[in-house]
Amino acid sequence: MLSQDNLQQQWHILEEKLINKFGKKPDIETILFLIGLQEVRFPSKQITKEQKQDLMHVAVCILLQPSGYFEFEKLDEDNWPHFKQLKQVPDFSSSENEDFLKEHILLYFNQLEF
Numbered sequence: 001m002l003s004q005d006n007l008q009q010q011w012h013i014l015e016e017k018l019i020n021k022f023g024k025k026p027d028i029e030t031i032l033f034l035i036g037l038q039e040v041r042f043p044s045k046q047i048t049k050e051q052k053q054d055l056m057h058v059a060v061c062i063l064l065q066p067s068g069y070f071e072f073e074k075l076d077e078d079n080w081p082h083f084k085q086l087k088q089v090p091d092f093s094s095s096e097n098e099d100f101l102k103e104h105i106l107l108y109f110n111q112l113e114f
Helices: 004-022 027-042 049-067 092-113
Strands: 070-075 081-085
Touching: 004 092, 027 049, 027 070, 027 092, 049 081, 049 092
Parallel strands: none
Antiparallel strands: 070 081
């Protein structure tokens, strides 16, 4: 677990990289959506609200996989990944949950060497 200062510093660096790539600062939901798009290789045509939520769910499962919360189970007939939950995600306060996700997002982008 990163210290709060280190987390914020690394998060700021990631935000700057994303601003340079996309032209504006994305929030966590947008980052989850982008991770979901990348992982599912979803065609970026018209995306329904339900598909956007599904893509964000896939992103959360992928992000929490290295920490043992989820494991990949299968691809369905539409090529959507499905995951099995292995353990309960901690019940954090809103700010703790945000930091928990930020740490996993940073790990994800570090593994991609982004």
